[in-house]
Structures are given as structure tokens and as C-alpha cells.
Amino acid sequence: RFEGTDLCLNPQEDIWLRVAEHPELLAWSGEDIIVSDGTSVLGADNKAAIAVIMTLLARLDAQGAHGDVFVAFVPDEEIGLRGAKALDLARFACDFAYTIDCCELGEVVLETFNAASAEIVFTGVSAHPMAAKGTLVNPLLMALDFVSHFDRKDTPECTQDRQGFFWFKELVAHDSKATLNVLIRDFDAAEFERRKQQLLAITALVNAHYPSGRVECRLTDTYHNIGRRLRDDSRPGTLLFQAFDALAIEQKRIPMRGGTDGAVLSARGIPTPNFFTGAYNFHSRFEFLPVSAFEKSFEVAGMLCKLAAQDEALADR
Template identity: 45%
Template sequence: MDIVDRFIGYTKINTTTNRENGANGIMPSSPNQMELAKLIKKELEDLGIKDISLSEKAILIAKLPSNLDKKVPSVAFFAHLDTSAEQTNDTKAQIVKYEGGDICLNEELEIYLKKSEFKELENYIGDDIIVTDGTSLLGADDKAAIASIVNMLKYFTENTDVKHGEIVACFVPDEEQGLRGAKALDASKVGTDFGYCLDCCGIGEFIYENWNAGDCVVTFTGASAHPMNAKGKLINSLLMAHKFISLLPNGEAPEYTENKEGYFWVKELSGNSAKTVLKIDVREFDDQKYKKRMQFLQDLADGLNKVWNGKVDIKLNDRYENVYNYLKNDNAPAIVYAKTAFKNLGIKPIIKPMRGGYDGAVISAKGIPCPNIFTGAHNFHSIYEYLPVKSLRAASEVTKEIVKLVAKD
């Protein structure tokens, strides 16, 4: 099966993550994630791969043993089964030959992928591009990754004369709501020396830095009183929360920052005069700066508690870490092999920090250093998501080349 047909086949299975089910601890949060996992398992079995496991949580692990007479590092490739919840409609993928200008996604609804808004389209004039009909996500995030990995395994199972070490493919559910599948993964069952997620965007993107991420929940307990006799009695928890927010550093919020600039994100405020809950996300690339941000919030709560007699309760939680904390430096094998693969294939690496998280952040902390390779798609989480066919093929070629390079060492 051609990689394009494989990808389009995956898009026909609606694997939208279900946030309500996820919040109730259900995994996978949507049943079609398991259906997709079963389809992938069947495809891998048809390739002759025998060491395959599929858990009740839709975590699929497949291993292709080494055909070398020497020991080389084992490598894993990761992708997620779910698609984001911004759109829940079934995907109706279509392939267009891009000749320039705008792309009509849906004539009836007058939905266009506009060159004026997505200037990178100019890079794909003359290419085939996979798009939606404008009513759903495409799901290249992350089904392009799944297609690339399965296509790579197909190559090595059909070309047994090509040398390779152990290759592990791992597919997890519910990445789109807090990296839940990666958190549930037993990394010892993967057991490789390092790995790669395929979960970033246009051709050439290569990511090995992401946020250190934390959550902060502050609960302010006031005291209720009727306004007719509130003087000296009413303690308004809403105003306590407002005071806390006002003491955060000016300009250190998502809307004011870029690149490697960290922030506090005041994300949610709910309550009344008696009790108010404030939720803040903390993000920072540098590990020490992240710790300082978390300590700042703790110190702020402690200081206000002295004024308000213990009416502030703060809970700080680490969500995920920067992958670079585990890669240590740019000479890490996972980085070197990927950069060499890009060079050998004539792909210019676009190295950038990810102002977000991905499964590799959790997987790296479990002992498998795991940078992030492009899928080739653009506009994740949008009805304007699109995937150039050449980029999809390139993503799979990178995985093949990495495996070949490891086998040569």
C-alpha cells in the first residue's frame, strides 16, 4: 500500500479525543482510537512482524528485531492515535494539485485555504497537497506520523537485505489532552536506547527543546457577610485573587512573549466572594528559571498568607519537562543521527524550540531520550490543516535513513 493511501485510510477513522471521558479517567477517551490501533496492528502483522502487543488502553508496541551480527543502539518511533477536539466532524480528505493561488476546500460553503493567510503555500506550487473539505481537521497530527512509521517498517520487512538494528514502533492514545497516553506508557516495554516522536509541522522541522511545564492552583477562602453589615466581616475572595494576579510580573504572559521567553498564564478564574479558585500555567525552557518561577508563586502565596491569616492555599505541580534535560547536549546520538539523516536526504533542518509539549517530553523522563521530527503538515488543529505529499514521503524517508545510519555504527 502506498503511503498516501495508507494515510487517507487512517483519516477515515474519526479518533477525536474526548475531553469529558479523559477527565473521568477513561483511556482511550474515544473508542475509535482503539479501532485505529487494531487496524495498525493488523497491518503490521501482515508485514510479518510477530512481536506486537496492544493493551486495553490502546497502547500499541511493535518490535522488528535486528538483522545484524553486531550490537547497535535500538531505536523507537512514536506517534499518537487521537486528533484534537477543536473539530469533531469526520474527515473527508481530498488531494489537490496545487498550481498557486487559493485552494477551494468547499465550494458550497465558500471555504478557501488562502495564499494571503498561509504564505508557505508558495513552497508547494506544482505539488500534490492533501486537504480537508473545510469542515474538519485533516488529522495529519498525528496520522501522517503513523503512516510514515508503518511505511518505514514495510520497507525493512520487504527489503530484508537492508541492515538494521532493533526498531520499535509505539502508538499511544490521548496525546491531545495532557499527553495521557505517554504518561500511561510502560517505557520498559519499549526498551530502546533512544527514540523519536513524529509530531511537528513542515518539512525540515526538528525539535529537541520544549517547555518545562507546571500547573498552579490557588484557592482563596474569604468570609461571607450580608452587605448591610459587612464592614469588618466580609472578606472577598475574588478581590484576594485579583491582588494575587496583580503581583505577577508585567509582560510575562503568553501574549507578550516569544521564542524562549517564559511566562505565567492566568488561565482560569472561578468562584464568588466566599471562595475563588485561580489556575495558572507556568512555562520556561531553562530548568533553573522554571524552578524560580514556581518558587516565586509559592513565595507570593506565603507572603499573602501572612496578611490574610492563612486563607490562601497553593498547589504546584510539574506537568512535563524539557526534552533537552535528558538529551544533555547537541552531541546526543538522537540529535546527531537525525541531523545526519536530514543532510543525507538534502533536507534543510529547521531547528526551533517548541513552545508547547509533546509525548517525547514524558517519554524522555521515562528513560528514552526522544526529540521530535516533522510530519510535513501545516496548520495543526485547524480546518486549514494540509499535508504536502512530498513532505509526507520525506518524513518516512528520514525514519528509514536514521535506522540505516544506526546500523552502520
């Protein structure tokens, strides 16, 4: 029970969830919240959604006959949406779907980043320092030169809302080769393509600067903005907002600065918006989940089944 004051998550380790550091707690004063012991993440992202779905399935079965409801649990969402990419859609034969992922009460995702990754490989020329003059090409310095051509503020920590970015994620180097991993994110499709072309142009520029070295850029698309598909098929969004209205839940439409499995499913032909679990501070040991928001997530899932069934019945008349 949160009563508006700091919560001790772990007296042995002296770990506290402090209101001054997490003022979002104050909206839930007087309510029950679920927390971890402070030594790891709570995992509401995404155990909460699994709990919602399994409870819904049990409730539907207990109520008797119902239409087809398809459910899929896939792994590796956090490392490239790999499970959704491998999902056998012949076994997931639905017209549209929903993901239930992170975010506070009322949050709806109808738009995500376009996302790509780039692996930049710098091949230098190794030489002993005593004979390096005019011969040595240091791949680590090649990589640093490459990064210097980008705007320092065009990064995750300097952007917000619908602004895109480059995220220089990892650099591994030795005396003859360096590998730089970069993530590219943008909501706008044209800007997304421009960013990829910018990487290629800087690759060519650095290549020209180091004629005895070599720079290679390997680009891979990860996912695309779900808004593309949802604009073509408005049914899942319409039903979702009807569910919110029926349950008196205020809509909070957000452009998600990330991706969900729905981005992959939408691109594969199944329009898939996302709605909230109710949790805060996901991926943090200070993650917490208000019980009443958690219950609302379950109520939305159930209402969607009801509204979809009614919509189908009307279509059959």
C-alpha cells in the first residue's frame, strides 16, 4: 500500500523507492502497487501482459462458448523482435491483433519508430610503432573520425517526442580492425531513409580519407512504423478506443520511442496496435505496477473480445 511516502523495498540492502526521485508515484497514493525487492527489475514488462492474457483465457473458457481468440507468446522482443519475425502466421490466422506492453494507464501506441541497425567495419593497417610513419592506419581512430561527422545532439539522450536519432551502441577494436554498431531510429519514413543514406555518405567520406584502409557499412532494417498499416486498416484502433470509452479510460496516444512485436506483425499484414499494462519505470529496479491500472489492462482485453464479437455479428447480418 502506497501512502504517499518513501517505500523501503529492501531493508537489508537499504534500497528505497523515493517520492522525490519518482514523483509519478504520487498519482497512486492510497492504492496498492506491486514492486520488486529492489535487487532486480520487477518484470511487469512483460509478465503483466502474460498475466492479463492467461487470466482472460481462463475467464473466457469459464463463460462458455465464444469465437476464435488467437494468442501468441514469442521470445526475444527486446533484442530485435526476433520472435515476432519467426512467428508462423498460418497458426496465427487472425485479421488483427493487439500487443500489451509497458506504459501507464490509458496509453495507446498507434505509431512507432522506423528502425534499422548498421555495422560499420573499419579495416586498418597494422605496423610496429617504430616503423609506423606513413604506414600505420589505426582502425580505432578511423571509427572515432567516423563518429565525429555526426551531430552530437542527434542522439537518444538529446531527443524526445517524434525526434529521431543515431545511437552509437558498441565499439570493439584491435590493431587491424574495429567494428562500430549503430542504431537508426525515426518516425518519418523519408527521414529514416535519409539517415541511412547519411551513414553511407560518411562511410564513403572516411574511405576517401584513408586510402590504404577500408570502411564497410552493412545496413539492416529491424522494424517499421506500425502507423503505416494502421492507417490502411482502422478496425483495431476503432475497437480499442471503443473499449476505452466503455470503461471510462482516458486515452493517451503516444508515439512510442521504441518498438513492439506489433511493428513486425503489422508489417507482415496483421495490424497490431499496443495498449498499456499500467506499469512505470520499466527496465528499472524501481519499476512499479499499480494494481488498479493492472486490472484496467485486463478489462480492456476482455472488452476488446466482446466488441470484436459484436462487430463481427453486425457484419454477418
